Every structure is written in C-alpha cells, then in structure tokens.
Amino acid sequence: MEKPRTQLMLERLRALQATAPGIEASAVVSVDGLIMASALPAEVEEDRVSAMSAAMLSLGDRIAGELGRGTLQQVYVRGENGYVILSSIGEEAVLTVMARAKAKLGLVFLDMSRAARDLEAILLET
Amino acid sequence: MQTVKIVVTGPFNAGKTAFIGAISEIEVVSTERRITDHSQSTKEQTTVAMDFGRITVDDGLVLYLFGTPGQRRFDFMWEILSEGMLGFIVLVDSVAPETFHEARGILDLFKNYSPACYVVAANKQDLKDAWPPQDLRIALKIDSDVKVVPCVATDKESVKRVLLELLYSILETAEE
Ligand SMILES: Nc1nc2c(ncn2[C@@H]2O[C@H](COP(=O)(O)OP(=O)(O)OP(=O)(O)O)[C@@H](O)[C@H]2O)c(=O)[nH]1
Ligand SMILES: [Mg+2]
Numbered sequence: 001m002e003k004p005r006t007q008l009m010l011e012r013l014r015a016l017q018a019t020a021p022g023i024e025a026s027a028v029v030s031v032d033g034l035i036m037a038s039a040l041p042a043e044v045e046e047d048r049v050s051a052m053s054a055a056m057l058s059l060g061d062r063i064a065g066e067l068g069r070g071t072l073q074q075v076y077v078r079g080e081n082g083y084v085i086l087s088s089i090g091e092e093a094v095l096t097v098m099a100r101a102k103a104k105l106g107l108v109f110l111d112m113s114r115a116a117r118d119l120e121a122i123l124l125e126t
Numbered sequence: 127m128q129t130v131k132i133v134v135t136g137p138f139n140a141g142k143t144a145f146i147g148a149i150s151e152i153e154v155v156s157t158e159r160r161i162t163d164h165s166q167s168t169k170e171q172t173t174v175a176m177d178f179g180r181i182t183v184d185d186g187l188v189l190y191l192f193g194t195p196g197q198r199r200f201d202f203m204w205e206i207l208s209e210g211m212l213g214f215i216v217l218v219d220s221v222a223p224e225t226f227h228e229a230r231g232i233l234d235l236f237k238n239y240s241p242a243c244y245v246v247a248a249n250k251q252d253l254k255d256a257w258p259p260q261d262l263r264i265a266l267k268i269d270s271d272v273k274v275v276p277c278v279a280t281d282k283e284s285v286k287r288v289l290l291e292l293l294y295s296i297l298e299t300a301e302e
Pocket of ligand 2: 196
C-alpha cells in the first residue's frame with residue numbers, strides 16, 4: 001500500500017535531521033503558508049512559522065530578482081542562538097530548517113538541497 | 127518633497143492587491159502565491175507578505191502604498207507594515223457580509239498599532255449585490271467622524287478618490 005504524502009515527507013524530514021547533526025527541526029510549508037509536514041518541537045507555533053516562512057521566502061525571491069541575482073535558492077537568517085534556513089521545494093513548497101549556532105553550514109546546505117530534491121519528487125509523485 | 131506611507135488593509139479577498147495595482151506608477155512589488163487550500167476561495171492567488179506601490183500626487187507629495195496580506199496567519203506582517211504609516215485604508219468586500227466582522231477586527235487592530243487617520247473603503251461597488259457604504263457603516267459600527275467611501279479597486283479613478291479622501295482626512299486632523 002502506498003504511504004500518504006505527509007507520511008513520506010515526514011520520514012524525509014526525520015532522515016534529514018538524522019544525517020545532519022546541526023539541524024534541530026524542520027518543516028515543509030506550502031508557498032501560501034500552510035504546514036504540509038512538520039518535525040518541529042512542540043513549543044513552536046507551527047501555523048505562525050509556516051506563514052512566516054512563506055512570507056520570507058516570497059520577499060527573498062523578489063529581492064533576488066530585483067537585484068539581478070536570479071531565481072532564489074535560499075534565505076538564511078542568523079540569530080544569536082542559531083540559524084533559520086529556507087529553501088524552495090520546486091514551485092509549490094518551502095523547506096524550513098532550524099540549525100544550531102555551531103552547525104557546519106556547508107553540510108547543512110548540502111543536506112538541505114538533497115532533501116529539497118527528494119521532497120519535490122514526493123510532491124510530484126503523490 | 128514629502129513622502130507619505132499609507133497602508134491598505136482588510137480581510138482576505140477584499141481587493142487590496144487590486145487597489146494598489148490600479149494606481150501604482152511603478153511595477154508593484156507583489157508577493158502573490160498560489161492558493162493551495164481551495165476550500166477557502168475560488169481565486170488563484172493570495173498575498174503572503176506585502177504589496178508595494180508608489181504614486182506621485184504632485185511635485186510636493188509622493189505616496190508609498192503598502193498592501194497587507196488578508197489572512198490571519200500573516201498577521202505578523204500587519205504590525206510590521208503599519209510602522210511609520212500616516213494613514214490607512216480598510217478595504218471591505220461589499221458583497222461578502224461574512225467578512226464584515228473580520229474587517230472590524232482588523233480595523234481595531236490597526237487603530238491599536240497607531241493613532242493614524244483612516245478611511246473605510248466599501249469595495250466592489252460595481253457588483254450588483256454590493257452593500258451601499260451607508261449600510262456598511264452601520265454593519266461595521268464605524269464612527270460618524272470616519273469616512274466610508276465607495277470604491278471599485280480595479281478602477282484607477284475610483285482608487286484615486288479613496289486616496290484623496292484619506293489625504294483630506296489627514297490634512298483636517300493635522301489642522302485641528
Ligand atoms: N468586481 C470587482 N472585483 C474586484 C474588485 N476589487 C477586487 N476585485 C477582485 O476580487 C478578487 C480579490 O482581489 P485581490 O486584490 O487579490 O484581494 P486581496 O485583498 O489582495 O486578497 P488577499 O491578498 O488574498 O487577502 C480578485 O479576483 C479581484 O479581481 C472590485 O472593485 N470589483
Ligand atoms: Mg492581496
């Protein structure tokens with residue numbers, strides 16, 4: 001029997017967090033800001049995070065275009081306690097990742113782009 | 127030259143993006159994204175961060191127009207966009223009475239953010255089932271000293287009239 005889309009995406013998110021030790025939490029959000037799959041801690045308000053992810057990605061997309069940087073690949077936010085990194089999953093969704101301050105960013109980026117590719121395939125196939 | 131920041135807000139689907147698109151002299155910075163939950167609406171796209179447009183009134187005055195998203199989950203943008211505004215417009219979809227309560231709620235929030243001047247625009251007056259502005263005033267319990275202006279957001283002249291009404295209100299308050 002085929003697994004439902006949410007389940008497949010959730011498994012992929014968990015695999016991402018297992019391979020990249022710097023990643024603490026992750027979620028897949030639709031481009032209009034609704035949660036599609038979430039591996040976020042319980043205290044995080046999913047609905048707000050998903051809306052903010054969509055808003056931020058859309059602005060990043062506009063500014064990259066406006067300043068001649070081409071299609072947006074990633075938005076990256078650095079706070080005192082770590083990172084929030086957003087990247088698009090095809091045209092339909094956003095991958096949101098929270099990483100520790102000590103995370104190795106190169107690895108995080110690499111694992112994220114792999115995950116984004118797989119998640120795009122899941123979205124296309126299911 | 128003086129620049130004035132004006133925010134265009136209101137519930138989902140009220141016509142905020144259309145309003146700014148009709149009047150802006152620059153290509154609007156928009157953040158429209160495909161609606162994925164179609165139980166909510168028949169339209170294709172919704173604003174997820176903001177709209178931004180600009181209109182020069184005369185040599186001395188330029189308006190910066192910021193449109194908000196309408197859906198509640200984007201309310202964090204409402205407060206961000208309201209910073210530094212001199213006035214705001216609450217657009218109401220006059221054919222959607224089920225959104226009037228939300229419109230009133232948004233109005234109260236924006237009044238809370240800032241003491242800026244505002245007008246209510248009774249949008250989509252071109253549709254035959256549109257509530258007239260005076261009925262909308264009653265339904266939304268709008269104070270008698272606040273203007274409720276008829277509006278067709280897809281029509282540039284109509285949008286211009288709404289903006290002028292807001293500017294007059296701002297000037298009147300400044301003189302008081
Ligand atoms: N007939 C008519 N249609 C309008 C008018 N203003 C807006 N519309 C339509 O109403 C729909 C919603 O317009 P938008 O500009 O996307 O509304 P919005 O307030 O920006 O919506 P969100 O950003 O999703 O909250 C679109 O299909 C518009 O074409 C109007 O004055 N008359
Ligand atoms: Mg809009």
